[in-house]
Amino acid sequence: MATGTTGMAGDAALAPATREAVECPRLGIVIPVYKHSVLLTEAVESALAQQADFGIAVIIVDDGCPFPETRTIGTAYALAHDNVHYLRKPNGxxxxxxxYGVDFALEMFPSxxxxxxxxxxxxxxxxxMQDVFTFLKARPEISWVYPNIDKFGIAWNGAYHAPYSRLLHITFDNICEAGSMVAREVFDAGIRFDETMRAGFEDWEFWLQCIAAGFTGANHPFFGFDYRQRAESMLRDSHRTKAAIMSYIRDKHKALFAPDTLTRWEHEESPRFAAIAxxxxxxxxxxxxxxxxxxxxLETFIERYWAAQAxxxxxxxxxxxxxxxxxxxEAxxxxxxxxxVLWHAERLAEKHHLVAIRLExxxxxxxxxxxxxxxxxxxxxxxxxxxxxxxLFKACVEDISDEWISSIRNRRPSPDTVELVVRAPFKALxxxxxxxxxxxxxxxxxxxxRDSSYRRSHHERWTWRGGYFPPVRNHYRLLREALGAExxxxxxxxxxxxRPRIGFLLPIGSFGGVEKVAYAMAREMxxxxxxxxxxxxxxxxxEIVFDPADFASINFLMDDYDLWGGPHHFAGHDILMAHDEGAKLERLLGLLAGLDVVINCQVAPVNAVLGELRRRGVKILSHVHVLDRTRAGRTAGHPYVGLAYxxxxxxxLTCSAQMADWFHGMGVPEAKLLHVPNAPSYEMRESELRQxxxxxxxxxMPERLRLLFLGRLDSQKGIERLYAAARLxxxxxxxxxxxxxxxxxxADDSRGSWTRQFADLGITLEPAIYGNRGLTEAFVKADVLLLTSRWEGAPLTILEAQRVGCVPVVTDVGAVAELVEHEVDxxxxxxTDDAAIAQxxxxxLERLLGDPHLLDRLGNGAAQRAAGVTWAENLSPLMSRLGAWFPFRSEEIELRRTVTSSPVP
Structure with a gap:
């Protein structure tokens, strides 16, 4: 049972000012004690010796100490001093x-x-206490004050007077000693020490609660705090089990350890780049x-640079x-x-002396x-x-010779240099x-x-305490270590x-069906x-086949990254695990840092690292389009890889109901499957469609039937079948x-060039069409879209052709039947046999030529079927899922759209 005892001196013995100080203290000193019975006297005496112009309540909390001296000493001080309070409680x-001490102080003394x-x-x-309390009250932006560390017993000292850094506090060490002064507002916010943490580092976790609540601290360089260090202590026990304790802390404060949080603090406290205009x-x-x-x-920057040398x-x-x-x-x-570009430049600058960036x-x-x-x-x-x-720049500053670095003006500079060329539709200006x-x-x-007067100064350390914190220029390494990313x-x-951040992952950036779907989904999102x-x-x-405004950024891994393969095997497919070198775990975790949602659009090897992202709270989605087939006719490809992970x-996500059924049949719960039907990859204005x-x-009715084939001349598209039909x-x-x-x-040139073989029939291969207008013109000019594929998903080309009344004549493979109703549209x-397909x-074609009304009827049916098919409608179930995961307000969207930032002046 807790007990409280105060001194026996009568009220008449206290001067009015003293009585007011005792009854209305402005500061409480909480002294927990367990098995430090005799040393307790030094702590209490130092508290009583405070020279302050305000009242101080000293609260001794006996945490069920088994030594009788604790009760004797605590009671004696409480009896002798009216501002000392002794509390005893069961060990916790x-x-x-x-x-316990905090709650007693705040309840007993509202002042x-x-x-x-x-x-x-x-x-x-x-x-x-006078110095630190005055320091705290004079700075309303801070909520606690922590000391430098001066240890006695086993002597050691450390300078903690660097500007307070949340990044450092999270990723490096507990830079705030428990012996700190904390403003009442912190406790009024409900923040307390975690009572389940009995193995140590509970003070570190307390500060993380403060950070999460938006509070911040500051160091007082002349705190006057003496820390007793002995060969063995609770702190040393804590370090022995630090890994387990930190795992608990990270799980409890996931938001603080999130990439976006830590990177924002780096930006605010220890910027990674200095850009000189x-x-x-x-x-x-x-x-x-x-x-x-x-x-x-530049003058201020130079001053900071030389200060950092000391x-x-x-x-x-x-x-x-x-x-x-x-x-x-800005470009x-x-x-x-x-x-x-900056991500790559940082990486390359660690491997080379200099990185040149050229825009083309x-x-x-x-x-x-x-x-x-x-x-x-x-x-x-x-x-x-x-x-x-x-x-590298520091080495150049200290090198009195100019010849080596000045050679960057030449095409073959002396420094180890790498050039990063950025090609894009830049304007001439x-x-x-x-x-x-x-x-x-x-x-x-x-x-x-080099000419700075600071350079000629002797750069000795300014303070007598030893440095403990890592150099500011290395804080970015702490960020990397904390995130396991580089x-x-x-x-x-x-x-x-x-505003949630969504990343679409693609293997290549051409204009295949996978890319077209991803671009269309991104546009709507x-x-x-x-x-x-x-x-x-x-x-x-x-290829720029999308509106750049649809993406907040465009990113490339630009690495030797095999899009298939790995040392492990699943269902006949080679795959990677996160620990494999080819998985590039750290590189990809760095590239994808800060995302809330990842949509993997058939990038097989990236599956190996997505588990780590999911563990960090990122929502992981897969968008699978088609089951491929081997030469022997066996099903294969990304759906099987998806099953492994x-x-x-x-x-x-699947583009067809057929694919969703396949996954369910292979053991995937329905709750994890979502059929998102395809829509045309690009939009047409209503006026354009009517025209x-x-x-x-x-x-x-045309005199000659105009046939259109769009796609790759390969085995999947059944090019042999198309060629055989053309010959017939x-x-x-x-x-x-x-x-x-x-x-x-x-891929297989055993039969020679298809371009040449079609040319022998009088059919010329035209280059691929990427622009929306060109595609529309091609579909409008054609009467029939031909598709003789051996396997497919749900081809966008069919939807785009149907929209303008072009009749699809297509093989019934994959989910094609979900897009085309035979004899209707x-x-x-x-x-199934190649020769039979050609026949x-x-x-x-002979039916369409012989029946003047069939082509018209099928064309009208195709246009009616495609009418109103939009990504906005088809994506609505997915958007509902995203909205449930990441609720955000529409006014925040509008604010984000109107705010513009200038990157570098």
Missing amino acids: GLSSARN IEAIYFLDADNRITPPA TGTYAVSLFTDPAAPHPRID EPDSHGTPPFMLWAAPAHF MRRIGVLHN HDASRISLERNSAGSADYLGKRPQAWVCSTD DLDRAVLSASNSLLSTLAAF PVMPRVTPPGSR TRQGYEVHLYILGKASC EHIYDLI ALKQRARRG VKRRNLPVEFRLVGSEVL GLLLRA ELVEA
């Missing part, structure tokens, strides 16, 4: 004792404004260039420096590649290319930006708006550092934003307020016109 651990925690084996100097020499300090960030002049734990400059014109940054931001115009494609010394185009043109590590080149800006900056994407979310990002994990290039997926249908109606058509001299549009795949070819196709 250090957290329980501290909470208390702060609590100081003093362990029974530590001491404070006489002016400590060519021409103006203004220095921007940021992790995310698109987020608000400070800008300083005390790198308290002062610092970013670990990476770059030189670029603001216009070049990359507008295209959507800025963050990805490409009207139809966005791509990244890495050129090393010896490449044909290596530094053939002037770079628009340079990047290097601060360590984007590429030539720098008055001063990046090379000259770098060299001029270097000269300014490097971490330099992108942050504005504080308070709830962006419209509904989500922040959508595109990731191409294979070749670092994508089914456990990690929150949802598996297209009128154009077809005016044409009437020519032999029978049918009045038809073949239009062959696409590209030839030379198209014709299905149901034979059936020709017979279908």
Whole structure:
């Protein structure tokens, strides 16, 4: 049972001021005690010796200590001093004792404004509480004050006076000693020590609660705190079990350890980049260039740099420096590649002395290319930006010779240099708006550092205490270690934003069905307020067949990443596990950092790392389109790979009901399956659609039937069948016109070039059509869409053709029958043998030629079927799931749309 005892002195013995101080103290000192009975006297005496102009209540909490001295000493002090209170309670651990003292103090004394925690084996100097309390009250932005550490017994001291860093507190160590002064507002917010934590680090977890609630702390450099250190202690026991305790803390505070949280703190506290604007020499300090960030002049930056040489734990400059014109940054931001370029530049700057960044115009494609010394185009043109590590720059500053670094003006510079070429539809002004080149800006900056008077100073440590914190320039490494990622994407979310981030993962960025569906889904999700990002994990290039505004960013892995294979096997498929080198776990965790949802669009190897993302709270979706077939006719492909990793997926999306049934039959619960029917990959205005249908109606029954094939000339598309049908058509001299549009795949050249074989029949292969207008014109001009595939999912081409009244004549494979009703809005070819398919196709063409009304009826049926089929409607069940997972308000969407950020001045 808890007991409280106060001194026996009468009220007449106290002066009025003393009585007021006792009855209305402004500060409470809570001293928990368990088995430190004799040392308790030193702690209490130091508390009583405080020289303060306000009342202090000293609260001794006996946590069921088995030693009788504790009760004797505690009671004696309470009897002798009216401001000392002795409480005894059953043993509950250090957290329980501290909470007991806090609750007693706040309930007994409404006047208390702060609590100081003093362990029974530590001491404070006489002016400590006055100094720290005054410091706390003078800074309304902080809610607790923590000391430097001066240990006696086993002597040690450590300087903790660096600016308080949440990133450091989360990723490095508990930088706030429990012997800190905490404002009452923290406890009024309901924050208490976790009483289940009896093995240590409960004070660390307490500070994390404070951080999560939005409170912050600060160090007082002259705190007057003495920490007793002995060879064995509870703290040393805690370190022996630290891994288990930290696992509990991480699970309890997942939001604090989230990539977006830690990266935002890095941006605010220890920026990763220092960007020096060519021409103006203004220095921007940021992790995310698109987020608000400070800008300083070069002189101030130089001063900070040299300060960091003396005390790198308290002062610092970013670990990476770059030189670029603001216009070049803005150009990359507008295209959507800025963050990805910085991600690659950071990675490359750790392997090479310097990274040159060059922007090139490409009207139809966005791509990244890495050129090393010896490449044909290596530094053939002037770079628009340079990047290097601060360590490399420091070596250049200290090198009195200029010859080595000045050679960057040459095509073959002496430093180990790599060039990052960014190709995109940049405007002409984007590429030539720098008055001063990046090379000259770098060299001029270097000269300014060398000429600085600070350089000639003797850079000794300014304080007598030893440094404990890691150098500020290495904080980014702590972020990497905490996330198991390298490097971490330099992108942050504005504080308070709830706009979910969705990442679409694609193997390549061409214009196949998988990509077209992903682009269409992304367009609709962006419209509904989500922040959508595109990731191409294979070749670092994508055709611009989408509106760049549909994606908040475009990102490439740009690495040697095999899109198939692995040392493990599942259902006849080679797969990867997270620990395999080919999985590139750390690299991909860094690239995908900050996402709320990942939609894997048939990237087989990335499955290996998605389990780790799911463990961190990311929702993982798979979008599977088709079952492939081997040469022997066996089903294979991404659905089987998906089964191997089914456990990690929150949802598996299918483009057909048939595919959903297949997954369910293979053991996937219905709750994890969602059929999202396809819609045309691109949109048409109502006026455009009416015009297209009128154009077809005016044409009437054509004299010659116009046939269209769109796609790859490969075995999956049944090109052998199409060729056989074309030969039959020519032999029978049918009045038809073949239009062959696409590209030839030379996977099997045993039969020679299909382009040449069709040319022998008078049919010329036209290049693939990527633009929406070109596709519409092709469908409108055609009467019939031909598709002779051996296997398919739910082809978008059918929907796009039907929309403008083009009749599909297609093989009944995959989910094609879900898109075409035979004799209503198209014709299905149901034979399976290649020769039979060719014969059936020709017979279908003869029917259309012989019946003037059949083509018109099927065309009208096709247009009616496709009318009103939209991604907005088809995605509504998925959007409902996303809304349940990530509720956010529409006004936040509008705010995000109207806010613009200037990346670098």
